[in-house]
Amino acid sequence: MGDVKLEHVSKHYDDVTAVDDMNLEINDGEFICLVGPSGCGKSTTMEMIAGLTIPSEGKVFIGDREVTNLPPKDRGVAMVFQNIALFPHMDVYDNISFGLRLRNYDKEEIDRRVERASEIVQLGGMLERMPDEMSGGQRQRVAIARAIVRNPGVFLMDEPLANLDAKLRVHMRTELQRLHKELDTTIVYVTHDQAEAMTMSDRIAVIDSGQLQQIDPPLVCYNEPANLFVAGFIGSPSMNFLDGEITENGFVSTNIDVEFDPADVGIETGRDVTMGIRPEDVYLVQNERQVANPTHRIEATTDVLEPMGDEIFVYLKLAEEAHADLEEASVAANDQLLMSVSPDSDIEEDRDVEVVLDRTRVHLFDTETGIALSHGIESTITASGPADAEAESDD
Template identity: 75%
Template sequence: MARVKLEHVTKRYEDVTAVDDMNLDIRDGEFVCLVGPSGCGKSTTMETIAGLTLPTEGEVYIGDREVTRLPPKDRGIAMVFQNIALFPHMNVKDNISFGLRLRKYDSEEIDRRVQRASDIVQLEGMLERMPDEMSGGQRQRVAIARAIVRNPDVFLMDEPLANLDAKLRVHMRTELQRLHKELETTIIYVTHDQAEAMTMSDRIAVIDSGELQQIDPPLVCYNEPANLFVAGFIGSPSMNFTPGRVTDGGFTSESYDIEFDPASLGLSPGDSVTLGVRPEDVYPAEQRASVSDPSMTIEARTDVIEPMGDEIFVYVVTTDEMEMDFEAAEAGQLLMSVSPDSTIDVDQDIEVVLDRSKVHLFDDETGQAICHGLSPNAQTGTTTETETEAGDDD
């Protein structure tokens, strides 16, 4: 096991900055997911840790060693890639033990490590099989076992489940959590799938355009996003956003108004802000008695309904927006999650309320969070671990 630390790491490719002044401190034995959209720099960050890419600036530490210029073989790491890349002419045992045989381990030690790794990833009775005789999930477990036998200080996993079908991905997520619990080893996992990150990791590092946006436990990223990007990226379906401005009585937009005391949040009338609320915090008005801190009612009309089995997603458009063009109507749209026994129908005039205790405000100019909750006990701009680590010179 080992701590992994990046200090002011930057990677440039001519006029493109793939990673920009990255400060990241991953604790010994921690499972951290690097998440973000395609091209955000998460794989480049992983490759820099692995030694496959040299940073333009900054230092990389694994354990107590600076490894910035060390080759991958000397860093105490093992990697599992999206492309499983097993040798098709070798059976499972030979694939798992290939690296050990290259390093001239004796046969007794090889057998011991292969047996332990195969037990951990549940490959009992499959060691003599060829790769083409196995399912995708079984082949992925072989690739993980090949990494385990090296007894690395750090596991680096770059979207290892991306090529599996949806059901198998869910199963392998559980397997990886069991693996982490069994090995108690530092795991850094790259994915663009925020559902994987939410379910598996101790902390999530959200990256956009090469910059670290927030690193915190999954529920902190979900409930207290540091900025607009994190709020929109973490959570499926995404958070609702409505641009507007501050008035003496709260928030106003072309779609609806929400009442609160701006002075309690350090806001002034005329400030441009964006209001965010998650679909599960939008309710039909008849349920307001069960809402922690309901807003005033908002008149709306249902637009699209998506039954999901355990819930129904209802897209509603505020009544004032219905006669506008498509883009304007979309800006006034709210996604609401209701119970599966709801009788709401398409093109129905309804009233909705927001739970003000779960409403977020973001600064339009910087995108940074102003507060999480508009109740009297609202939590203003959270100091996240991103900010703490950026100032940590330990």
């Protein structure tokens, strides 16, 4: 009953298109995150599920009912808002029971449900407080209790943790996961924080410019991003991108070459491609043994170090490889590479180093369309990850 389906849904405001031909299927009981940069249309998408916004085109289904033009109150959804949106003139009990009272439940039933909901979110003994007497985390819990008390088919959460401080946010994150396990209800969760999306959801829907870019489990989005946008958005810090070209020797750019047979990965030569490599897949030469299938050594100079405690981010300035035949257009963007190393690494700023890349973790994208061509050089396009690639190269 809690599955949600969007069919060719669009929303236009005057001359702006907020959501463009969105198709989305969310299964019952699933925890799904809509992520994307601000203004990408994720909140509009959620508002269309909630009924607060009516789509310009397309259909919305909740369960097996079409709800496209139903008002929010008749959709069987509950929502938690970014600004929490508790009614300031009502105490906690009245806030939680607001929806039940509107539906004329009898007093005992309301009491029973409010008590249960407040137990779930650990709000016992606070039912008579006013919202302005509570802390941010407590208010957020009241908002969640208000949502769960009606046993809705679908929970909609619009950046519910965005206004909380960092520590509380992490705490509430685990509470939400626990809640999802307990209630087993569909949760649609909007966030611009990819870390939240990665940690909590069953599947992530990455949205940009009103269009769905990829919808997959978090690790698939991370390991096999469907396009350049997803690759750059998921993962922090972001993936390194280098523009180059496919030749018969493999990938060639002004700074980094990766040799392979283009036929192996099924990309014709002469095509403009962008290579992506995550910071953790760049290794110092002394750690080369950790990589089953390294590229050849790449010369670089360390620029800035960012020690994070559990790892150090190293900005590398790349030396230019001599390619007279390559066009000069993409030189500027190509000369930097971000690497993450373990904190005990012997590394300093402004030193010449050599690094290698893990070939199985190299992503290739079509520069023009941004569509992923290959994940992992030694594997074929359809293979899914480093496991296969390692098996192949292990001869």
